Amino acid sequence: MIKHGLSIAVLLLAIGVQAQDNRLTLEQAYDLARQNYPVIKQKDLVRKTADLTIENLNKGFLPQFTVSGQATYQSDVTRLGANIPGLKIDVPGKDQYKVQGELSQLLYDGGTTTAQISVQNANAQVEDQKAEVELYKVKDRINQLYLGILLVDEQVKQVDFVKNDIQLGIKRVEAQVKNGTAFRSSQLTLEAELMKNDQRVIELKANRKGLVDVLSLFINKQLPEDIQLNLPVIPATLVKESVARPELKLYNYQNELFRVQNGLVSAKNRPRTSLFVQGGYGRPALNLLNNKFDWFYIAGVKFNWSLGNLYTTKKERELLQVNQRLVDVQKELFMLNTNTQLKQQQAEVDKLSQLIQSDQQIIGIRAQVKEAANAQLSNGVITANDFLKEVNAEDDAKQSLITHQLQLLMAQINARTISGNQ
Numbered sequence: 001m002i003k004h005g006l007s008i009a010v011l012l013l014a015i016g017v018q019a020q021d022n023r024l025t026l027e028q029a030y031d032l033a034r035q036n037y038p039v040i041k042q043k044d045l046v047r048k049t050a051d052l053t054i055e056n057l058n059k060g061f062l063p064q065f066t067v068s069g070q071a072t073y074q075s076d077v078t079r080l081g082a083n084i085p086g087l088k089i090d091v092p093g094k095d096q097y098k099v100q101g102e103l104s105q106l107l108y109d110g111g112t113t114t115a116q117i118s119v120q121n122a123n124a125q126v127e128d129q130k131a132e133v134e135l136y137k138v139k140d141r142i143n144q145l146y147l148g149i150l151l152v153d154e155q156v157k158q159v160d161f162v163k164n165d166i167q168l169g170i171k172r173v174e175a176q177v178k179n180g181t182a183f184r185s186s187q188l189t190l191e192a193e194l195m196k197n198d199q200r201v202i203e204l205k206a207n208r209k210g211l212v213d214v215l216s217l218f219i220n221k222q223l224p225e226d227i228q229l230n231l232p233v234i235p236a237t238l239v240k241e242s243v244a245r246p247e248l249k250l251y252n253y254q255n256e257l258f259r260v261q262n263g264l265v266s267a268k269n270r271p272r273t274s275l276f277v278q279g280g281y282g283r284p285a286l287n288l289l290n291n292k293f294d295w296f297y298i299a300g301v302k303f304n305w306s307l308g309n310l311y312t313t314k315k316e317r318e319l320l321q322v323n324q325r326l327v328d329v330q331k332e333l334f335m336l337n338t339n340t341q342l343k344q345q346q347a348e349v350d351k352l353s354q355l356i357q358s359d360q361q362i363i364g365i366r367a368q369v370k371e372a373a374n375a376q377l378s379n380g381v382i383t384a385n386d387f388l389k390e391v392n393a394e395d396d397a398k399q400s401l402i403t404h405q406l407q408l409l410m411a412q413i414n415a416r417t418i419s420g421n422q
Contacts, residue, residue, distance in 0.1 A: 025230045026413075029142050029219055030422075036220030039134045046131070050124035054117050061106055061113065069099040078288060090291040092284055097293070100280025104302070110270025115263045122257040129250040136246050138218065139417050145215040147410045149229055152208040154402040159200050162395045165370070166194045169387050172378050186384035193388055234412040243338055245420035251331040258324045265316050271305035338418060345415040352408040359401035366394035 034040060077092040173187045209225055216223045278298040285294035373390040376382040416422040 022224060022226065023228045023230060024223065026142070026146050026232045029146055029215065030139055032219035032221055033138050033142055034135055037135060037138055037218075039131050043128050043131045046124055046127040050120050053120050057113050057116050057120070060109070064104050064106075065101065066104075067099075067101045071095070071097050090289070092288060092291045096283060098280060098282030100278055100282070100296075102276060102278045104274050104276040106272070106274045108271075108273045109267075110272055111267040112264070112270075112272075115260065115267040118260040119257070119264055122253065122260045125253040126250065126257050129246060129253050132246040133250055136420075139422055140414075142215070142218060143410065143413050143417060145211050145218070146229060146232075147406055147413070148211045149208055149215070149227075150231065150409075151403070151406040152204050152211065153229070154406065155399065156201060156204050156208075158395065158398050158402055159197050159204070161398070162391060163194060163197050165374075165391045165394075166190055166197065166388070169374070169377060169384065169391070170194065172374075173384055176380060189384045190388065232409065232413060234409070234416070241416070241419050241421045243335065243342075243419050245334075245338065245418075247334055248331070248420075251327055251334075254327045255324055258320045258327075262317060262320050265309075265313055265320075268309045269307075269313060271303060273304075274302045276300060276302055341418045342415060345411050345418060348411040349408060349415065352404050352411060355404045356401065356408060359397060359404055362397045363394065363401060366390070366397045370394045 073095045075094070077094055079091050170187060170190045173190060177184055177187055212223050212225060212227060276299070279296070281293065281295050283293045284290055285296040286298075287294070370390045370393075373382060373387050377384070377387045413422065
């Protein structure tokens with residue numbers, strides 16, 4: 001008994017998992033597309049590149065050791081011009097040799113390393129946000145595929161309703177044919193129309209399969225042909241939402257990059273200070289009057305101030321200001337285009353809302369006319385063609401409603417995507 005209960009529980013769990021795998025939400029499609037879109041790999045590479053560069057920059061403050069050597073021959077050497085009694089000074093050789101090593105420790109670099117690290121971090125943010133902008137564009141493609149599948153599903157349901165009406169008409173005409181009150185051609189007309197609707201179902205399902213296959217490629221997950229898509233729920237605060245597109249962050253990060261680059265320009269114009277120790281072996285050593293090989297060392301502080309950058313500092317700052325103004329203009333243009341698109345989408349939402357109300361009224365009228373035609377067909381007052389005319393008229397009205405409802409949903413989703421709140 002316990003085993004039987006466990007088997008049922010496992011079966012129910014398996015059915016639940018299968019049902020969950022057979023459903024997909026728009027948010028899940030977004031997440032899967034983001035995880036598997038090739039641009040996501042670029043974000044990791046950008047961060048790794050920045051980390052490696054910053055690691056190398058930080059090593060600039062580690063002690064630096066260099067080794068050098070030279071052997072020279074010169075045409076003349078320093079010598080005394082007079083002899084001093086009791087003092088013999090050897091004349092240095094014209095061939096001289098030296099091998100030395102130098103250990104230096106940077107104390108102050110004018111803030112150049114700190115500024116370079118800031119530039120690397122700011123540049124990494126810019127490149128990372130560029131990838132975010134590209135990833136966000138995928139949402140628009142997912143919207144089209146997702147809503148396209150939902151539209152096909154609604155159209156298939158409507159075709160089923162039409163087929164039911166036609167089958168009902170066939171039964172009634174079939175009875176009339178048996179009773180001799182209707183021609184066989186009327187029944188054949190209805191049967192041909194039924195077959196046409198079967199063809200519509202075949203076409204719609206083929207279109208659905210194509211859309212599902214393309215969606216599978218975007219999310220890198222093979223979806224079953226009968227995948228069920230949840231209808232997206234649009235919040236009531238649609239119109240009040242502010243623009244939060246990733247492009248806005250990109251413009252801010254670009255301005256921040258220009259700011260830290262300006263700091264790097266200033267750092268390049270500051271002096272550098274370091275400690276150093278030199279030691280070596282050569283002839284002559286530090287005592288130029290000793291013409292023998294000897295050891296030597298020197299220790300001290302170095303001060304270096306390169307003033308060559310002052311020639312280009314002003315132009316570099318002006319160039320950064322121009323680039324910053326260019327970004328501001330791009331941001332202003334982007335906001336203008338985005339707000340224009342939002343106005344257009346809102347106008348589309350208002351138009352479709354009105355059309356849906358009109359569709360519902362038309363469907364109500366067409367339904368009454370079809371019911372009257374149904375009764376008239378039963379009584380032999382109208383022909384099968386007349387009946388089909390009213391059935392198709394109601395079908396057209398319902399198809400218009402389905403299309404307008406999905407277009408309304410698409411306009412609402414597009415508005416959220418354009419505003420960056422999707």
